Structure formats: structure tokens, C-alpha cells
Amino acid sequence: MWDNFSVSRGQNTRAWTEKTRTRLIIASEELLKRVQPDRDCIHFDYQVGFTAEGRQRHSGRGFGVRLPGRDAFIRLHPGQIYMQFHERGPDGKFHVVETVELRRSEPIQTEDKGLMKIYRRRNPINWGEKLPPLIGFLASCSAEFVRIRHHYPKRS
Numbered sequence: 001m002w003d004n005f006s007v008s009r010g011q012n013t014r015a016w017t018e019k020t021r022t023r024l025i026i027a028s029e030e031l032l033k034r035v036q037p038d039r040d041c042i043h044f045d046y047q048v049g050f051t052a053e054g055r056q057r058h059s060g061r062g063f064g065v066r067l068p069g070r071d072a073f074i075r076l077h078p079g080q081i082y083m084q085f086h087e088r089g090p091d092g093k094f095h096v097v098e099t100v101e102l103r104r105s106e107p108i109q110t111e112d113k114g115l116m117k118i119y120r121r122r123n124p125i126n127w128g129e130k131l132p133p134l135i136g137f138l139a140s141c142s143a144e145f146v147r148i149r150h151h152y153p154k155r156s
Contacts, residue, residue, distance in 0.1 A: 017149075032135070044123055046076055048118060051114030052113045082099050
């Protein structure tokens with residue numbers, strides 16, 4: 001199995017892990033079920049722009065935004081963009097009370113930056129094409145455990 005997501009930076013590329021084949025099949029099938037309904041919008045990276053800021057675009061992991069009467073936090077991940085609303089709970093900590101998916105959102109009026117618009121840039125995430133052959137391969141194996149390396153080691 002090979003992938004190259006930024007979450008793996010710094011990972012030992014020569015390290016192996018061992019997992020049960022059944023656990024990998026179940027995880028792969030669950031991931032496939034989750035990406036299939038989103039296949040029309042998961043192949044994009046999302047950015048946010050505000051009419052008051054001209055052509056500037058915001059991306060990264062997230063940032064706060066002020067809407068009329070409430071604050072929100074925008075969360076961006078490859079293929080995803082969400083707006084979360086928080087409230088302080090009895091324990092004094094902030095808790096998410098509402099999450100709104102923004103991939104198909106119309107512009108949203110902010111309190112101080114004009115309209116917030118969602119922009120998308122093509123970035124193919126090919127789980128829908130990669131997972132079925134992986135599931136088939138794992139199903140055809142008879143071994144109880146599978147050894148996995150995150151990605152190919154660098155050539156010396």
C-alpha cells in the first residue's frame with residue numbers, strides 16, 4: 001500500500017506495520033462508502049474569499065469568521081470545507097454545536113468582510129478508484145495478517 005499525504009511527513013519510510021487483513025478490508029469498505037456520495041466534490045481543494053478583500057483567498061487548516069450575531073470557524077481539509085459554530089459549555093470549554101458543510105454553499109454574508117465565497121481548485125483524490133482493487137486483493141489473500149509500509153523508501 002502506498003500513499004503520500006502531507007500527514008506522513010517525517011514518518012520513517014522504512015518502517016513496517018502489521019494489521020489483520022479483516023480489519024483492513026472493513027476499514028477500506030467503510031472509507032469507500034463514505035467517499036462515494038461525495039465523489040462529485042471530493043476531487044477539489046477549497047478556498048475562501050471575501051468580497052471586501054478583493055482577489056485574496058484563504059486556505060490552510062482553518063480560521064475564524066464573524067457572521068451577523070455569531071462567530072464561526074472555517075475548517076479546510078483536502079476535499080472538505082466546513083463551518084463550525086461553538087458555544088461555551090458548563091465546563092467552561094467551547095464545544096461544537098453545529099457543523100455546516102460548505103462545498104456546495106452559496107455566498108454567505110459576514111459581519112465585516114462582505115460576502116464569503118467558496119472557491120474550488122481541482123485536486124484529484126482517487127479513493128473511489130483505488131479502494132475497490134485493494135479490497136479485492138485483500139479479499140483474495142488467505143493470510144490473517146498483512147504487513148504494510150506507508151510508502152516507498154527513498155532511494156540511496
